[in-house]
Amino acid sequence: MTPREIPIYGIVAEFASPADLLEAARATKQAGYTRTDAYSPLPIEGLAGAVGGGHSKLPVLVFLGGLIGGASGYLLQYYTAVHSYPFNIGGRPLHSWPAFIPVTFECTILGAALTAIFGMLALNGLPMPYHPLFHVGRFARASRDKFFLCIEARDPIFDAARTRAFLETLSPTAVEEVPS
Amino acid sequence: MTEPQATTGQQVLAPGHSMASITxxxxxxxxxxxVGKRWLFGFTLGFILTCVLFTTIANLLVTGVGIWGLNAPVGWGFDIINFVWWIGIGHAGTLISAILLxxxxxWRTSINRFAEAMTLFAVSCAGLYPLLHMGRPxxxxxxxPIPNTMELWPQWRSPLIWDVFAVSTYASVSALFWYVGLIPDLATLRDRTTSxxxxxxxxxxxMGWRxxxxxxxxxxxxxxxxxxLCTPLVVSVHTVVSFDFAVGVVPGWHATVFPPYFVAGAIFAGFAMVLILCIPIRAVYGLQDFITMKHLENMGKILLATCLMxxxxxxxxxxxxxxxxxTYEEYLMHNRLHGPYATSYYALWFCNLIVPQVLWFKWARTNVWVLFIVSLAVSVGMWLERFVIIVLSLSRDFMPSMWGQYRGTPWDWSMYVGTIGLFITLLFLFLRFLPVISIFEMRxxxxxxxVGDHGEHS
Incomplete structure (x- = not known):
């Protein structure tokens, strides 16, 4: 991040309803801001797209996780039953693949589910116990009933005074600076 | 999607609520x-019964599985009955949280959180049984499959090892799914607590959710x-549990109907347990606005549908x-209908088939007492079902010289009551320390x- 004169993280505006926030986020995007994020107590459809998110690599990762899980499960059984510990039971084939399906299936699900959970956390950069926004007292209501839009200081067209003035035009219920 | 609230009379959320009021x-x-008296009473009761469980386990480890009523020919008794009973109960939680999502x-929104918690606690109780059944846990x-000095590996062709993988995957994934669902609500609690x-x-x-x-x-x-992912998982778990029986050749077990019939039975038992828990919780904590009559009625309908399956x-x-x-299959059925355990078989029919028929009527589905009693009957019935499947088949298999009788000893019962205590204890701790209803999903x-582009949201 380039050093700036004003050591602030950004400017945050508070809104009263999901509709106001969505409208404000879209207006901000139109105004050319790219380093923004919105905060709401519930997921809002289309909001992530308005603040430059909304594309998730997760489905691909989960697919790969499932594939790796399933393949490891099958190979584990194949290696142990055919090579490491071949055990002849009534002349039945050592590579008895139909019997390997349940464990392969469970390993697929396990691999995919673990990827979904830890992938989601990793892509979101969690756990992250500290964040500048937590300095803003009213931000605690982002988990209750208020809606926030933050334009970050690292945005190329960020200017403390002008950005603040811009946010004021979006009919917020409050605008506050976020200390870095 | 049509607005679920728009239907008159029955709603999934009472009118007049806002984001703030729900939170x-x-x-x-x-x-x-x-901390209320009723909570304290429930927790104490659960804790005492948990102590009974610990006492039983201690005795079991010191003395051995001989304290149970297991003997030739009935080598699977209360331990496997209760294992299947508990794991079945868990299935409703995953069904509500995954399939209904x-x-x-x-309407699943307000009941999914504690149904998932119920899954987790039921699976914890279930997991104890096969572990202790091993005799040398x-x-x-x-x-x-751990490399070891004996150079042995698990036998992959056995349903019992499939069960290990299925149940441990199910327990891990349910726990993580539940935790992921909790993260936004934990952030709400973090922002709202004063301590x-x-x-x-x-x-x-x-974890810094913002x-x-x-x-x-x-x-x-x-x-x-x-x-x-959980949808096929939950179906696979009880399928694999049914393989424990169906892959064997014992009369009454070797049946292709077992997997679907076990899965339906699990959902049946699970919804009964959700109702047993949800009816008192909503009354005590005044959650009638969130867990409305519509929820109870829908669960009654699922109960009836699974009863028919x-x-x-x-x-x-x-x-x-x-x-x-x-001959052996015919004799088994004769034994079920006229043998020494016939009472269990008829009681199972009464509890699982006859009692739930009352749910055809709307007045029954909208009466909490009727629902509660039906759910209790189903829970007993599903326990009897596993008793009938396991004990009757084992006690009368191929040769009359190998026949025997089985009954649970007091230690069998104390272990069963003890796991119920563990379940109650965990449930009461959950009620006290975590949000019982998913707050963000209620919002x-x-x-x-x-407000989204399509005017809808899951």
């Missing part, structure tokens, strides 16, 4: 509500993917017993939450 009402149960059944790691300790504990658990729209997007993607399973068992013209039910 405050649910989080107050954890944050500000003083994918089917966009909004300290060798449990022999079940795992320093609470802020620290909920803060650590929430309700960012970008995070929500990833979160919802992950949540839907998990729901998609299970009935089909019972009918098929009788039909195949005679259709196969196999999405509000009319003002629907």
């Amino acid at each position: 405050d009402k649910v989080s107050a149960i954890v944050l500000t509500r003083p 994918l089917l966009r059944q909004n 300290w060798f449990f790691y022999w079940l795992m 320093r300790l609470g802020r620290m504990v909920y803060g650590v658990l929430a 309700n960012s729209a970008k995070h929500w997007h990833q979160y919802e993607t992950a949540y839907n993917l998990l729901a998609g 299970v009935s089909y399973g019972y009918a098929m068992e009788i039909f195949t017993a005679f259709y196969t013209a196999n 999405t039910l509000l009319p003002e939450a629907k």
Whole structure:
């Protein structure tokens, strides 16, 4: 991040309803801001797209996780039953693949589910116990009933005074600076 | 999608609520509500019974599985009955949280959190049984494919090892799914608690969740993917449990109807347990606005539907017993109907087939007492079902010289009652320390939450 004169993280505006926030986020995007994020107590459809998110690599990762899980499960059984510990039971084939399906299936699900959970956390950069926004007292209501839009200081067209003035035009219920 | 609230009379959320009121009402149960007498009573009861469980386990480890009523020919008794009973109960939680999410059944929202918690606690109780059934549980790691000095590996062709993988995957995925669902609500508790300790504990658990729209997007993607993964998982778990029986050749077990019939039975038992828990919880914590009559009625309908599926399973068992013209299968059915355990078989029919028929009537589905009693009957009936399947088949298999009788000893019963105690204890701790209803999902039910491009949200 380039050093700036004003050591602030950004400017945050508070809104009263999901509709106001969505409208404000879209207006901000139109105004050319790219380093923004919105905060709401519930997921809002289309909001992530308005603040430059909304594309998730997760489905691909989960697919790969499932594939790796399933393949490891099958190979584990194949290696142990055919090579490491071949055990002849009534002349039945050592590579008895139909019997390997349940464990392969469970390993697929396990691999995919673990990827979904830890992938989601990793892509979101969690756990992250500290964040500048937590300095803003009213931000605690982002988990209750208020809606926030933050334009970050690292945005190329960020200017403390002008950005603040811009946010004021979006009919917020409050605008506050976020200390870095 | 049509507005679920629009239907008159029955709603999934009582009118007049806002984001703030939902948040405050649910989080107050954890944050500000003083410890009540009823909570203390329930927790103490659960704790005493948990001590009974620990006593039983201690005796079991010192003396051995001989304290149970197991003996030749009945080598599977209460331990396996209760294992299947508990794991079946767990299935409703996953069904509510995963399958009903994918089917966009909004009414699941207020009951999914504690149904998932119920799953987790039921699976914990279930897991104890096979572990202790081993006799020398300290060798449990022999079940795992761990390289060892004996150069032995698990036998992959056995349903019992499939069971190890299925149940442990199910337990891990359910626990993580539940935790992921809790993260935004833990952040709400972190932001709303006034105690320093609470802020620290909920803060650590929430992992710095800050309700960012970008995070929500990833979160919802992950949540839907998990729901998609849990759906086949939950079906596979009870299928594999039924393989424990169906892959064997014992009369009454070797049946292709077992997997679907076990899965339906699991959902049947699970919804009964959700109702047993949800009816008192909503009364004690005043949650009638969130868990409305519509929820109870819908669960009553599912109970009736699964009752009919299970009935089909019972009918098929009788039909195949005679259709196969196999002496042993025929004798098994004769033994069920006229043998020494016939009372259990008729009681199972009464509890699982006859009592739930009352749910055809709307007045019954909308009466909490009727629902509660039906659910109790189903829970007993499903326990009897497993008793009939396991004990009757084992006590009368191929040769009369190998016949025997089985009954649970007091230690069998104390172990069973003890796991119920463990379940109650965990449930009461959950009620006290975590939001019993998913707060953020309840917010999405509000009319003002629907602002997206398509005017809908899951």
